[in-house]
Amino acid sequence: MSTDLRDATGQQRITRLRDTLTTEFEAQTARLTELTADTGDPGEAHTQAAMIAATRQSLAQISDALRRIAEGGYGICERCTAPIPTERLEVLPHARFCVPCQQKQG
Template sequence: MSTDLRGATDQERLTRLRATLTTDFEAQTARLTELTADTGDPGEAHTQAAMIATTRQSLAQIGDALRRMAEGVYGTCERCAAPIPAERLEVLPHARFCVPCQQKHG
């Protein structure tokens, strides 16, 4: 994300991250629509299936992040309940875990 979120209040940061996630969700939805259109080329079927799976995974991650925002638990590690640093969320807005927990549990 290109926006510098340092110095922003928590609410401003959350608003910007929500906007970024919403935009990403819309872009991934459009991409999925394009990918699921029948191209008629059986040689591209495997590649297309992989791209569809990746896009669906991205949509699920973004949707989960938006749900956590709505529930008021966004930015809290799902394993240890510690706050996820703003810098991590800036780079990976759909992060569910803090770095130590992510490294421990892959």
């Protein structure tokens, strides 16, 4: 059941999602700090580099979602401008596209 994110219930959901995103941002930032510490093991360099890249991508997605919340564009598909169902946002809080547009995106 989708909820209009502009009504009171929707605003409560946005607040919860913003809190979730903020907590995840803090966790990913701590993870990145740990990953960038020198392990001294050259055999793990490739794996570590991949994990650093994935963590940086996650941080960028979270930051972008927090920016959209602050600017009032959160929950709107960037491709078709339709509302993204709140169920999708609860599963994937940094979603930029509705499911049909995400499938087209590739």
